[in-house]
Structures are given as structure tokens and as C-alpha cells.
Amino acid sequence: MVRWLTVLAWALVWAEAPAQAQDRFITLASTTSTDNSGLFADILPRFQAQSGIAVRVVAVGTGQAIRLAERGDADVLLVHHKPSEEKFVAGGFGLERFDVMYNDFVVAGPAGDPAGIKGMVRATDAFAGIARGRHLFVSRGDNSGTHKAEQSIWRASGADPAAGRGKWFREVGAGMGAALNTASGMNAYILTDRGTWTGFSNKGSLAVLVEGDPALFNQYGVIVVNPARHPHVKADEANLFVAWLTGAAGQAAIAAFRKRGRQLFTPNANPSTGN
Numbered sequence: 001m002v003r004w005l006t007v008l009a010w011a012l013v014w015a016e017a018p019a020q021a022q023d024r025f026i027t028l029a030s031t032t033s034t035d036n037s038g039l040f041a042d043i044l045p046r047f048q049a050q051s052g053i054a055v056r057v058v059a060v061g062t063g064q065a066i067r068l069a070e071r072g073d074a075d076v077l078l079v080h081h082k083p084s085e086e087k088f089v090a091g092g093f094g095l096e097r098f099d100v101m102y103n104d105f106v107v108a109g110p111a112g113d114p115a116g117i118k119g120m121v122r123a124t125d126a127f128a129g130i131a132r133g134r135h136l137f138v139s140r141g142d143n144s145g146t147h148k149a150e151q152s153i154w155r156a157s158g159a160d161p162a163a164g165r166g167k168w169f170r171e172v173g174a175g176m177g178a179a180l181n182t183a184s185g186m187n188a189y190i191l192t193d194r195g196t197w198t199g200f201s202n203k204g205s206l207a208v209l210v211e212g213d214p215a216l217f218n219q220y221g222v223i224v225v226n227p228a229r230h231p232h233v234k235a236d237e238a239n240l241f242v243a244w245l246t247g248a249a250g251q252a253a254i255a256a257f258r259k260r261g262r263q264l265f266t267p268n269a270n271p272s273t274g275n
Contacts, residue, residue, distance in 0.1 A: 026054075029060070029076070033145070033196050037199050047245075072229065072232065078223075093226055098221060102218055102220060105192065108191075115189065138186065139190075194264065199264070222246070225238070
């Protein structure tokens with residue numbers, strides 16, 4: 001509650017932010033899924049127009065984004081693996097974590113579906129079927145939030161993809177867009193966030209086969225890097241950004257962002273007020 005009041009206090013300072021100060025900027029460590037979807041290109045100019053603060057995005061996997069923030073190489077962290085985010089805060093690297101928005105993961109694969117997983121209710125059953133038939137599966141393999149979600153599903157499925165590494169199980173060590181390009185080229189199965197999938201143009205014969213499982217829920221959170229740990233962090237500007245992103249203007253911008261007529265993210269910074 002105290003830190004929520006802190007963010008609200010920054011929101012009250014909003015009107016004093018000098019819109020003419022175009023040399024002001026913060027660095028945001030975030031994910032390839034948010035960047036590849038086009039979300040940042042759409043909403044960050046709105047923040048800059050209102051505040052005079054530019055946001056420079058470093059888009060990498062969640063694990064790498066967290067490491068950047070731990071080193072003080074970013075002012076704000078926006079990623080999608082809550083246990084890692086909470087560990088980041090507990091370790092003193094960040095201030096309070098706030099929910100921002102969510103979407104979901106989907107299991108995509110060849111439209112012909114040789115594994116027979118189309119329409120399955122549980123992602124774990126789909127993964128088990130893919131492993132059982134040794135069907136090509138592309139993994140990001142990059143310690144990203146998507147990769148962590150995939151690993152969790154593999155563990156729950158009872159299948160061991162490591163046994164098929166280099167054969168039917170291919171790890172690319174790359175971002176979501178690059179991984180989807182690989183899956184498209186190989187006509188392979190893949191776990192992807194819906195935002196990147198919707199904006200992705202090189203689908204080839206891939207189609208969404210499994211969706212709607214609660215295990216595929218994909219929550220994003222935002223954290224200001226702790227200036228007590230790294231005094232050079234631009235805490236004032238970072239707090240203004242978090243206040244905007246979790247406030248009415250930022251939440252409305254997220255809700256309004258669409259690709260091919262579809263809303264890609266659902267804002268939920270303050271569900272009690274319907275955002």
C-alpha cells in the first residue's frame with residue numbers, strides 16, 4: 001500500500017514533467033515478445049509526448065533482462081515471469097512490482113498436425129503427444145519468460161525433451177520472432193505468446209492448435225530498479241513512467257493497441273477499478 005501511494009504521488013507530479021525536455025530518457029529492459037508485438041512502438045511515443053521522457057528499450061529474454069537490471073544497466077524492468085520478478089525485488093535489486101497487463105501463450109504447429117494435438121484442453125497433453133511421436137519442436141532455449149513457461153509445461157507433461165535434443169527437439173537460443181521464423185521454416189511445433197503470434201507475418205503453414213488452458217496465462221509486471229543499489233538509476237523518470245503505465249492513460253493505451261483488429265494485451269494494473 002505504501003509503495004502504491006508512492007506511485008500515486010508520482011502521478012500527481014505528472015503535470016510538472018517538462019514536456020520540452022527532449023533529452024530526458026530512461027532505459028527499459030524488457031522482452032522480445034512485447035517488442036516484437038509492436039506494443040512499445042505504439043504506446044511509448046504517447047508517454048514521451050506527455051512527459052518529454054524518451055524510453056529506450058533493450059528487448060531480450062526475461063532472464064537476460066533481469067540480469068541487465070541487476071547490473072544497473074536499466075532504469076525499469078518489464079518482463080513476464082512473476083517468480084523471477086519477485087526474486088528480483090526480494091534481492092533488493094528493484095522496488096515494488098506491479099501487474100501491468102496479460103495475454104496468453106498458445107501452442108502452434110503444422111496445420112496438418114501430425115501429433116494430433118489440435119483442440120486439446122491441456123497443454124501438458126499436447127507436449128506429451130509431441131514428445132511421444134518425436135515431432136519437431138522449436139524451443140527458444142534462452143531463459144526467457146516464454147522459455148520458462150515452456151519448461152514448466154514440459155515438467156508437468158512427464159516428457160523429457162532433453163532426450164530429443166538436436167533431433168526432434170531444437171533449441172534456438174533466440175527471441176520470439178526468430179524462434180517463430182525457425183518453426184515456420186521447419187514446419188515445427190512451438191510455444192509462443194499470442195501477441196507476437198498475432199503480429200507475425202511469416203506463419204507459413206503454422207496454425208494455433210492449443211489454447212485456453214489456464215497454464216498458458218501470461219502475466220507481465222513492471223519494476224523500477226532500486227536506486228539505493230545503483231545510484232545512477234533515473235528513479236524520478238522511472239517512477240513517472242510506472243505511474244503512467246499503470247495509470248489510466250497507460251492502461252488505455254495498452255487496451256487500444258491492436259494488430260489485425262485483435263487486442264493483444266489486456267491491462268490489469270488495477271483490476272478493482274476495471275483496468
